[in-house]
Amino acid sequence: MxxxxxxxxxxxxxxxxxxxxxxxxxxxxxSLIIQSTSNDVYQNLAVEDxxxxxxxxxxxxxxxxxxxxxxVVIGRHQNPWQECNLRLLRQKNIKLARxxxxxxxxxHDLGNINLTFFTSRxxxxxxxxxxxxxxxxxxxxxxxxxxxxxxxxxLLDRHYKISGTAAKLGxxxxxxxxxxxxxxxxxxxxxxxxxxxxxxxxxxxxxxPASVKNLFEEDPSxxxxxxxxxxxxxxxxxxxxxxxxxxxxxxxxxxxxxINNKTKExxxxxxxxxxxxxxxxxxxxxxxxxxxxxxxxxxMDVKHGRIEVCNIDLPEQWLPPALSSELVKSLTxxxxxxxxxxxxxxxxxxxxxxxxxxxxxxxxxxxxMIMLM
Amino acid sequence: MAAVTALRSSCRTAGRLVCIHRVRSxxxxxxIKSKYVCVFDKSALKFSHQQRLFRTSAxxxxxxxxxxxxxxxxxxxxxxxxxxxxxxGDSVSQFDSICEVQSDKASVTITSxxxxxxxxxxxxxxxxxxxxxxxxxxEIDASKGVSPEEDVVETPPMSHEEHTHQEIKGHKxxxxxxxxxxxxxxxxxxxxxxxxxxxxxxxxxxxxNYLAKQTGAILPPSPKAEIIPPLPKSETLPAAPKDRARxxxxxxxxxxxxxGKDKTEPVTGFHKAMVKTMxxxxxxxxxxxxDEIDLTQxxxxxxELKPLAQVRGVKLSFMPFFIKAASLGLLQYPILNASLDESxxxxxxxxxxxxxxAMDTEQGLIVPNxxxxxxxxxxxxxxxxxxxxxxxxxxxxxxNDLTGGTFTLSNIGTIGGTYAKPVILPPEVxxxxxxxxxxxxxxxxxxEVFKAQIMNVSWSADHRIIDGATMARFSNLWKSYLENPASxxxxxx
Numbered sequence: 001m002x003x004x005x006x007x008x009x010x011x012x013x014x015x016x017x018x019x020x021x022x023x024x025x026x027x028x029x030x031s032l033i034i035q036s037t038s039n040d041v042y043q044n045l046a047v048e049d050x051x052x053x054x055x056x057x058x059x060x061x062x063x064x065x066x067x068x069x070x071x072v073v074i075g076r077h078q079n080p081w082q083e084c085n086l087r088l089l090r091q092k093n094i095k096l097a098r099x100x101x102x103x104x105x106x107x108h109d110l111g112n113i114n115l116t117f118f119t120s121r122x123x124x125x126x127x128x129x130x131x132x133x134x135x136x137x138x139x140x141x142x143x144x145x146x147x148x149x150x151x152x153x154x155l156l157d158r159h160y161k162i163s164g165t166a167a168k169l170g171x172x173x174x175x176x177x178x179x180x181x182x183x184x185x186x187x188x189x190x191x192x193x194x195x196x197x198x199x200x201x202x203x204x205x206x207x208x209p210a211s212v213k214n215l216f217e218e219d220p221s222x223x224x225x226x227x228x229x230x231x232x233x234x235x236x237x238x239x240x241x242x243x244x245x246x247x248x249x250x251x252x253x254x255x256x257x258x259i260n261n262k263t264k265e266x267x268x269x270x271x272x273x274x275x276x277x278x279x280x281x282x283x284x285x286x287x288x289x290x291x292x293x294x295x296x297x298x299x300m301d302v303k304h305g306r307i308e309v310c311n312i313d314l315p316e317q318w319l320p321p322a323l324s325s326e327l328v329k330s331l332t333x334x335x336x337x338x339x340x341x342x343x344x345x346x347x348x349x350x351x352x353x354x355x356x357x358x359x360x361x362x363x364x365x366x367x368x369m370i371m372l373m
Numbered sequence: 374m375a376a377v378t379a380l381r382s383s384c385r386t387a388g389r390l391v392c393i394h395r396v397r398s399x400x401x402x403x404x405i406k407s408k409y410v411c412v413f414d415k416s417a418l419k420f421s422h423q424q425r426l427f428r429t430s431a432x433x434x435x436x437x438x439x440x441x442x443x444x445x446x447x448x449x450x451x452x453x454x455x456x457x458x459x460x461x462g463d464s465v466s467q468f469d470s471i472c473e474v475q476s477d478k479a480s481v482t483i484t485s486x487x488x489x490x491x492x493x494x495x496x497x498x499x500x501x502x503x504x505x506x507x508x509x510x511x512e513i514d515a516s517k518g519v520s521p522e523e524d525v526v527e528t529p530p531m532s533h534e535e536h537t538h539q540e541i542k543g544h545k546x547x548x549x550x551x552x553x554x555x556x557x558x559x560x561x562x563x564x565x566x567x568x569x570x571x572x573x574x575x576x577x578x579x580x581x582n583y584l585a586k587q588t589g590a591i592l593p594p595s596p597k598a599e600i601i602p603p604l605p606k607s608e609t610l611p612a613a614p615k616d617r618a619r620x621x622x623x624x625x626x627x628x629x630x631x632x633g634k635d636k637t638e639p640v641t642g643f644h645k646a647m648v649k650t651m652x653x654x655x656x657x658x659x660x661x662x663x664d665e666i667d668l669t670q671x672x673x674x675x676x677e678l679k680p681l682a683q684v685r686g687v688k689l690s691f692m693p694f695f696i697k698a699a700s701l702g703l704l705q706y707p708i709l710n711a712s713l714d715e716s717x718x719x720x721x722x723x724x725x726x727x728x729x730x731a732m733d734t735e736q737g738l739i740v741p742n743x744x745x746x747x748x749x750x751x752x753x754x755x756x757x758x759x760x761x762x763x764x765x766x767x768x769x770x771x772x773n774d775l776t777g778g779t780f781t782l783s784n785i786g787t788i789g790g791t792y793a794k795p796v797i798l799p800p801e802v803x804x805x806x807x808x809x810x811x812x813x814x815x816x817x818x819x820x821e822v823f824k825a826q827i828m829n830v831s832w833s834a835d836h837r838i839i840d841g842a843t844m845a846r847f848s849n850l851w852k853s854y855l856e857n858p859a860s861x862x863x864x865x866x
């Protein structure tokens with residue numbers, strides 16, 4: 001009985017989330033502060049989804065604290081090719097995730113903390129949340145020059161961005177989450193958030209780059225834990241609730257029934273790449289082949305992450321026309337993904353004439369095509 | 374069955390409430406209990422439920438309501454439409470997602486307030502939509518009598534009734550107003566019904582299932598069957614609940630309803646390439662040759678060498694031995710490392726032994742190869758295999774790793790199986806499939822039974838240039854190297 005067990009589990013969840021201490025006025029109202037025990041970006045995003053979909057936020061609000069191992073998180077309607085260096089991400093084993101809220105791209109690592117404010121749809125109020133964070137920071141270190149801009153960023157010393165914001169609104173509930181840079185790796189951050197892909201044209205939401213600074217640089221005595229604690233305390237005071245942080249395990253199906261499905265969905269190619277709004281790639285590159293330099297022009301339309309239309313302009317007869325049309329035909333409909341295209345073109349090579357010259361040309365062209373992805 | 378036809382010809386929009394009304398008003402059909410009224414609904418509904426997202430050819434009989442974009446909050450007046458979840462002609466139910474809009478870093482999911490059919494989308498993707506202006510036109514059934522537009526987003530109008538907001542400690546039960554009414558009429562608590570719809574939403578069928586279980590009644594079959602037996606049965610029952618309960622496992626021709634659907638997808642990308650390659654492989658006349666290898670000594674040897682390789686940072690499996698032995702065999706039978714051109718005029722004997730290793734990945738079969746095995750040591754082969762395996766599982770193999778193979782081994786035994794019939798990968802001329810290693814009783818030279826580690830190998834070769842004798846001799850040589858690993862030492866280069 002699906003509903004029965006989920007009902008029971010929700011009871012369990014609210015039992016677990018209810019603090020045993022005094023000062024808790026009622027069991028269905030009052031605010032909660034929860035923290036994730038996991039550092040996996042997909043699991044943590046899944047928890048956000050779960051709370052948004054399943055918790056009744058009519059009379060209560062929730063603050064969710066989480067941190068991730070290195071990951072790049074793009075907004076709901078963004079284009080990962082436009083936003084980051086995917087090749088570098090793959091090399092460095094940095095995860096790529098797409099969240100359900102809007103906004104721009106951020107780099108997460110353990111030196112960056114994430115705060116999610118869950119409220120009912122009516123009580124959605126981003127400015128208040130950010131002011132709360134600023135109050136917490138000032139309470140911790142009064143000398144910090146931090147303030148909220150009207151773009152919902154938090155700036156340090158009037159210049160450096162230390163927090164970015166995004167939000168998701170549903171039918172009855174909403175959440176606003178933001179980052180806070182404590183001690184993130186700025187070198188990796190700037191290198192991964194720079195896209196090397198040229199010739200991309202799309203209507204995807206672009207990110208607005210900003211200079212960033214870690215709070216740690218301003219005051220080396222600060223740690224992520226201290227900041228989390230300060231914010232939790234300020235939230236508890238504001239919402240007149242107990243300053244008690246409940247730990248939550250994002251892999252626990254008994255507390256969060258259905259969470260593992262949500263986690264899996266966030267990791268699928270269809271979600272991360274396939275949800276990219278339609279875009280086109282129009283670029284040219286040079287190929288050096290046996291003392292000559294060739295110009296190749298490529299035009300592709302990519303929809304749902306798959307190549308819808310593909311056009312390759314090669315010097316005449318460089319490849320037999322049958323072969324180049326075979327390449328174009330095979331690329332059409334494939335995922336705009338280097339792994340998929342690599343396996344595709346190498347498999348196709350098996351049925352090409354076994355001419356070494358031909359094969360080396362094919363390989364050269366394909367390698368250059370794959371570099372575009 | 375006039376009622377049914379009347380029902381079917383009515384709007385197939387999700388005006389479930391309407392359907393109930395219609396059936397109830399048909400006096401021509403008698404029912405024992407009012408709950409059976411719902412049966413007709415059920416089958417018709419199942420129809421419409423499945424057809425929810427298809428273009429319905431329903432007769433236009435409803436009122437078109439303009440669903441306006443409701444207030445987003447924070448004084449926002451315009452948003453950008455980023456994604457449509459429905460298109461014109463689709464049926465929607467209340468609370469279904471209609472589209473995703475974005476405003477200043479906030480992504481908003483707009484859900485439908487009505488059950489109906491989408492008749493018009495007022496914006497295209499990436500257009501600016503205005504709060505308070507129409508977003509979509511929905512055609513709803515006239516008799517439903519929807520209250521006039523209210524701009525502010527509000528909880529459904531029935532929220533003041535008893536059964537609607539059945540919130541149980543943080544879990545809100547989702548159900549359309551029609552379903553709630555049905556539950557209310559039958560005194561059912563929504564909290565006790567299993568929801569099988571999206572987001573655990575309770576559907577009409579769930580209420581009916583719940584009812585069936587509660588009363589022990591057997592639901593009559595679909596109208597088409599026209600079976601009356603269930604009625605008299607219930608009539609003659611002065612039975613205690615126990616009897617009724619016993620009757621449950623004996624359904625009376627209740628149609629088995631399987632709501633799974635076939636799914637057709639185009640063959641694209643990598644699979645398209647596989648289709649081409651395997652179709653080309655069909656042109657090669659294959660013959661097979663199989664044998665069993667006693668790996669007892671090799672197993673022992675590997676156990677001894679594993680820690681040594683571990684110290685050097687390399688995981689040693691059986692494959693490096695199989696690959697090296699194959700290369701030694703190819704030195705004696707180079708025709709197995711050759712390639713036949715398309716017109717079958719020339720055979721090219723390849724100098725390098727680039728032995729491919731079939732790998733199973735998420736997207737399917739890939740075959741990277743170890744280059745120049747003829748000049749590699751077993752350790753070097755093992756280390757190269759490690760590299761290919763980690764790249765393969767990360768989906769980062771390069772074109773160089775995946776091209777240039779001359780001979781292939783497929784260790785299907787790691788998954789299972791004994792004998793196989795592998796398909797040659799053009800432009801190669803031979804392939805071997807290795808089964809799993811099993812412990813089996815065999816006779817030794819002295820006629821005693823001993824525990825042997827047996828593995829089966831299945832070779833396939835191109836019969837246009839390879840004959841059975843060559844394949845057999847190659848296999849015997851390969852087998853002798855593996856059964857007596859020390860003999861490899863003599864021929865190692």
